[in-house]
Amino acid sequence: MKLFLITLIVFIAAALLIYIISCRTLTVSRTVVILPGIDREYTVVHLADMHKKYWGDDNSRLCSIIDEIAPDAILCTGDMTDTVDTGSSPFAAMVKNLSGRFPVYLSLGNHEARLKTGYPFGAKSYFDELRRSGVVILDNESAKLFGRIRLYGYSFDYETKPDKTLLDRIFGEPEQPSILMAHDPGYAEEYAEWGCGLILSGHIHGGAIRIPFVGGVLSPDKKLFPKYDSGLYDVKGKKLYVSRGVGYYFPDRFLSFPELSVIKLMPENP
Numbered sequence: 001m002k003l004f005l006i007t008l009i010v011f012i013a014a015a016l017l018i019y020i021i022s023c024r025t026l027t028v029s030r031t032v033v034i035l036p037g038i039d040r041e042y043t044v045v046h047l048a049d050m051h052k053k054y055w056g057d058d059n060s061r062l063c064s065i066i067d068e069i070a071p072d073a074i075l076c077t078g079d080m081t082d083t084v085d086t087g088s089s090p091f092a093a094m095v096k097n098l099s100g101r102f103p104v105y106l107s108l109g110n111h112e113a114r115l116k117t118g119y120p121f122g123a124k125s126y127f128d129e130l131r132r133s134g135v136v137i138l139d140n141e142s143a144k145l146f147g148r149i150r151l152y153g154y155s156f157d158y159e160t161k162p163d164k165t166l167l168d169r170i171f172g173e174p175e176q177p178s179i180l181m182a183h184d185p186g187y188a189e190e191y192a193e194w195g196c197g198l199i200l201s202g203h204i205h206g207g208a209i210r211i212p213f214v215g216g217v218l219s220p221d222k223k224l225f226p227k228y229d230s231g232l233y234d235v236k237g238k239k240l241y242v243s244r245g246v247g248y249y250f251p252d253r254f255l256s257f258p259e260l261s262v263i264k265l266m267p268e269n270p
C-alpha cells in the first residue's frame with residue numbers, strides 16, 4: 001500500500017511538472033508553403049488561441065521574437081482572448097508593443113464570436129481596443145494582403161456548417177491567390193472544397209494532450225484524436241496549417257507546447 005501511494009504521488013508530481021513545462025515552453029515552428037499565384041516570397045507569422053496569455057510584460061517576449069522574424073504580416077486565427085474579457089487585452093498589448101511595424105489581421109474564434117454577441121457580459125471594448133491598436137478584424141470579410149493575396153476571415157459560428165455553399169454566400173468564389181483564416185480545422189475539407197490555396201486554423205490546441213508518435217488526444221468539443229491537430233496538412237489538394245496556439249486554456253497542454261508559427265509563402269516557380 002505504501003509503495004502504491006509513493007508511486008501515485010511520484011506519478012502525479014511528474015505529470016504536474018510536465019504540464020507546467022508544457023504551458024511555459026514557447027516554440028517557434030517554421031514551415032514552407034507553395035502558394036500558387038504569388039510571384040515572390042512572403043513571410044507571415046501565424047498566431048492562434050492566445051487566450052489572454054502574456055509572454056513577458058505587454059507580451060514583450062513574443063514581440064522580440066516577431067521583431068527578429070520581421071514578417072510581412074501577422075495573421076491571427078481567433079481565440080486571442082477568452083469569453084470573459086472586460087479588461088485590457090494581452091493581444092492588444094502585443095499589437096501596441098509592435099507599434100504598427102507589421103500589419104495584423106484577426107479572424108474570430110469561438111470566444112470572440114461569443115464576445116460579439118454580448119455573452120456573457122459583453123465586451124465591445126475588446127474589439128474597439130483592437131481596432132484602435134491597428135488590428136484589421138475580418139469578421140466574415142476579406143482584405144487584400146500585400147496588394148496581391150486575397151485574405152478571407154471566416155468568423156466561427158456555433159450554428160452553421162461552413163460548407164462551400166455558405167462560404168460562397170459570404171465571400172463569393174475565392175479569388176486567387178488566397179488565404180482563408182478559419183478558426184476550427186474540423187471543417188478543413190469544406191474549406192478546401194470552397195477553393196482557397198491556404199487555410200490557417202487553430203482551436204484544437206494541438207489536441208490538448210499529445211502522445212509522442214500518435215498526436216493530439218482531445219479536441220475542444222471533446223472528440224478523441226482530432227484529425228487535424230497540429231502542423232501542415234494536404235487537404236483535397238489545398239494546404240492547411242493548424243497552430244497549436246500560443247496561449248493555453250486550463251486544463252489543456254500536456255506535451256502540446258505553445259506555438260508561434262512562421263510560414264514562408266513561396267511562388268510555384270521561384
Ligand SMILES: [Fe+2]
Pocket residue numbers: 049078079109110111183202203204220
Ligand atoms: Fe477555439
